[in-house]
Amino acid sequence: MASSWERRDEAKEARLYNALGAALNTLIETEGASNAVIAQACGEFYAQVFAALSVENGETPEELKHRLTSHLQALEEAVVQRAQAMWRARQQPPPPE
Numbered sequence: 001m002a003s004s005w006e007r008r009d010e011a012k013e014a015r016l017y018n019a020l021g022a023a024l025n026t027l028i029e030t031e032g033a034s035n036a037v038i039a040q041a042c043g044e045f046y047a048q049v050f051a052a053l054s055v056e057n058g059e060t061p062e063e064l065k066h067r068l069t070s071h072l073q074a075l076e077e078a079v080v081q082r083a084q085a086m087w088r089a090r091q092q093p094p095p096p097e
């Protein structure tokens with residue numbers, strides 16, 4: 001039996017992604033939630049889901065740490081790519097590192 005980490009249903013994932021995006025947009029528009037508040041809430045939700053999957057699949061702390069490291073590296077790359085695209089869209093160079 002495949003673990004929750006391995007199961008994939010692309011149509012279901014697309015619906016979930018769209019629903020989460022719509023919910024976040026609603027929070028921004030109706031509640032005036034800031035990007036900082038949304039980022040914090042998404043981080044806490046991510047931590048809860050990640051921990052639940054780890055426990056559900058019986059991972060050891062070492063296995064969790066290894067999986068988390070690779071996921072965080074992918075997240076970092078995605079954030080940098082998004083920021084670069086936004087800087088390009090604004091036609092301004094990224095700030096120096």
